[in-house]
Structures are given as C-alpha cells and as structure tokens.
Amino acid sequence: EAELNHLYRRQWDWQATLTTNGAFSVVFPDALSHGYATRSDQITLALNKLVVDISEPILDPKAVAVLDTAWILVAGLPDIARSERVIRNM
Template sequence: EAELNHLYHCTWDWQVTLLAGNQFSVVFPDAISHGYSTRSGDITLALNKLVVDISVPVRDPLVVAVLNTAWILIGGLPNIVHSERVIRNM
C-alpha cells in the first residue's frame, strides 16, 4: 500500500489481498489510474525497488454468466443502521 500511495501521490485504501504465492489483488481508485498502470508492463516501485506487473484479472466468462440477481430480506435491525450506506457495507 505504501508503494502504491507513493507511486500515485495519494492516500487510498488499496485493499491489498494476497491471492497466491506472490500475486496480490488491489482495488484502484478509478479506471484511469488502473489504465495507467496496466499499459506499462513491468513497473519498478521506488520505495523497495520491487519490479511488478500490474494486469487486468482474467475472469472465466462462464462463471460470470451464471450470476443472477438475488434479493435478501434483512429484518430486526435497529433504527441507527437504517441507511443505504450501512446496508450496502453489510
């Protein structure tokens, strides 16, 4: 996260998650910043001299095609959590 904040000159919660081995998942703040990093091939991160390749994840189209909309009824919540933001975060 420190490397990415330094690279983009911003403070952002990158939500870095270890996937497997030396692969990580990262959430970019917007499509433009993601586009800048995926066009360059290998990037050397300045703080620790790490050479990384940032790429678009490969999704299996059959897996995505079977996803359907589902409705979930949530009841018994206190009034303080009756906001769209809180419900979406749940």
Template sequence: EAELNHLYRRQLDWAVTPISGTEFSVVFPDSVSHGYATRSDQITLALNKLVVDISEPILDPKAVAVLDTAWILIASLPDIARSERVIRQM
C-alpha cells in the same frame, strides 16, 4: 499499499490482498489509476526498487479471493435427480 500511495501521490485504500507468496490482488479506486498502472508491462516501485508486472485477472478477484469448502444439505430430491452428475449441474 505504501508503494501505490507513493506512486500516485495520494492516500487511498487499495484493498491489497495477498494471493500467493509473490502475487497480490489490488482494487484500483477508479479507471484512470487502473489505466495508468496497466499501460506498461512492468513498472518499478520506487520505495523498495521492486520491478512488478501488473495485469488484469481473468476472473473477478473478489469472487475467487477466498474459496471455502461448504456442505449443503439437499432434501426431498426426486429419484431421477439423485445422481452426482445432476447435483453438480445444479
């Protein structure tokens, strides 16, 4: 967040979320700042001299940021729907 605030010269909440050890998800506050960052393949962040790749995710980052396992109880299914294939399709 400090690098992005320095780059854009304004204090914003970038909603930076770590995805893996070297990958982060960032929510840009508007289309102008998003376009500025994704115009080049790589940019150098000045504070720590980091060279980073910025790319758009294929999936919605909010939808896949945290996936938890959940159990769902399904009751009163007709016999024809009591197969794993049918339940997975639901």
C-alpha cells in the same frame, strides 16, 4: 499499499489481498489510475525497488480473494459422473 500510495502520490485504501504466492489483488480508485498502471509491461516501485507486473485479473478478484479450501460431500451421482474429471468440472 505504501508503494502504490507513493506511486500515485495519494492516500487510498488499496484493499491489497494476497491471492496466490507472490500475487496480490488491489482495488484502484478509478479507471484512469488503473489504466495508467496496466499500460506498462513492468513497473519498478520506488520505495523497495520491486519490479511488478500490474495486469487485468483473469478471474473476478472479489470471488477469488475469499475462496478457501473446503470438502464437499456429493451424494447420489450416477456411475457415469463418478470420476475426478467430472467432479472437478462441476
């Protein structure tokens, strides 16, 4: 968040959320700021000399940020649907 505030020279609650190992989801203040960041392939952030790639998310970041591992009991499936592949696709 400090790096992004330095890059844009403004204070903004970026709502930075760790999504995967080394990847973060952030909320940009407007479309112009988002477009500025995604035009380049990689950006070097000045404060810590971090080289980052800012890109469009493949999945909805709000949905991904809150996902946790959970066990679900599924009962009453027909025999044809009782395979790991079918269950994962569900």
